[in-house]
Amino acid sequence: MSIRILATSSLVGPYIEHLGLRFPELCVTPFRSPEWTAGLASAEALVVLLSEPLTEEDLERCPNLKVIGTYSVGINHLPVAYCRQRGIRIVNTPGVLTDATADLALTLLLSLTRRVSEGEALVRSGQWKGWATDLLLGTGLSGKTCGILGSGPIGRAFARRAWAIGMTVFFWDREGNQPPVDFGVEIAERLPLDELLPQSDVLSLHCPLTDTTRGLLGRERLALLPRGAFLINTARGGIFDEQAAMDLLDEGRLGGIGLDVFDNEPTLNPGWLAAPRTVLLPHLGSATVETREAMSRLLCLGIEESLRTVGRAASREA
Incomplete structure (x- = not known):
């Protein structure tokens, strides 16, 4: 046949x-x-x-x-x-898959900022000694700024979630002089990348991998992020320089990195396995029944x- x-x-x-x-x-x-x-x-x-x-x-x-x-x-x-x-x-x-992927991006962000993986590991280790004033202090998000690369359905859905927890949202202006983004509950300004990055306490990637976006965030641009910023990627690997991001993480310049996608996945840069302040997931963005x-x-x-x-x-x- x-x-x-x-x-x-x-x-x-x-x-x-x-x-x-x-x-x-x-x-x-x-x-x-x-x-x-x-x-x-x-x-x-x-x-x-x-x-x-x-x-x-x-x-x-x-x-x-x-x-x-x-x-x-x-x-x-x-x-x-x-x-x-x-x-x-x-x-x-x-x-x-818009809502499922936006939900997962928020999951990565909250897991990083509230140190969920570390907390669970402590409980499972049997070493937890009880409540303490300085135990695994995290980072609050209300009042912080979220930069979003990609104003498609997933980027806008994530913006609604970031807005709901009290963040101010900006979008990357990929083509220049584009109108503001109406993401359903508010309208957010678009900014050139080199203006967006220094303001982004959180940077979340929701753009496709294209000739324009491949390698978009190299070492110099990642270094524009504020000290302690969090980087979230549920889009595609290859948009940012993974080794540069790990270096900035090791130096304490980045507060944490949450990844659901990787360059050359499923083959990972082995540095991720030892990288501090990371949450790494196996491409689960759309993984609901x-x-x-x-x-x-x-x-x-x-x-x-x-x-x-x-x-x-x-x-x-x-």
């Missing part, structure tokens, strides 16, 4: 199975397995995860390819320009609609 839809995972929920009822020529097999590689020749649709980058060489082996579905918002793991050139549609999952099921549904509906649209167009041309 020719494979029409080639997927690398069954995803969360029943939606891949439902898609298979509509398109029986569906095959679920691990990424780059022999069966996956063989299926490229006939595949009209590919379904991949964020951790499964496709190359132009992969797509050159797919003469019938009409659509790629990625179980993510980001598409930086796909050869977007090549897809555009060939007319291959890309289906992703925007919108449905409700969100992952909604992502599966959106992705599979997009694949189905794309294939049916192509089929109708082919019928009209015939």
Whole structure:
């Protein structure tokens, strides 16, 4: 049987199975397995995860390819320009993971500022001797300033959360002279990056990884943050210089770093494992049952609609 839809995972929920009822020529097999590689020749649709980058060489082996579905918002793991050139549609999952990712960014921030990991480790160690006036003193957030890189849905959702705990919010003006950001409960000013950073007691990253944002925060720019600032990243690895951030952390210039994403993940810079004042998570931004099921549904509906649209167009041309 020719494979029409080639997927690398069954995803969360029943939606891949439902898609298979509509398109029986569906095959679920691990990424780059022999069966996956063989299926490229006939595949009209590919379904991949964020951790499964496709190359132009992969797509050159797919003469019938009409659509790629990625179980993510980001598409930086796909050869977007090549897809555009060939007319291959890309289906992703925007919108449905906004609140889950913003919640996780806030979780990282509160875990850092209230030293949650250290507190839990102390209790579990059996060494806790009881309440003390100076035990694991953290940092309050009310009245502080939060700089946000990225004014899309997730950045705005995080802004609402930061505002709710009493922070003043500013956004990075990526393109210059853009209007203020209405994030639902207030309107926040946009600032050039070199003006935003020195004011940001908290800097939270919510921008996509692009040619513009890759390496955006090098050593010099990170050093512009106020002493004791907290850096949160639930966007993509590669936006800031990880080694420079660790150096500033060791020097006491940064108050803490919370990461859900890493450069070259899942391979980590080993320095993170020993870095003080960090909370490190394994890319859990969208990891709720409700969100992952909604992502599966959106992705599979997009694949189905794309294939049916192509089929109708082919019928009209015939």
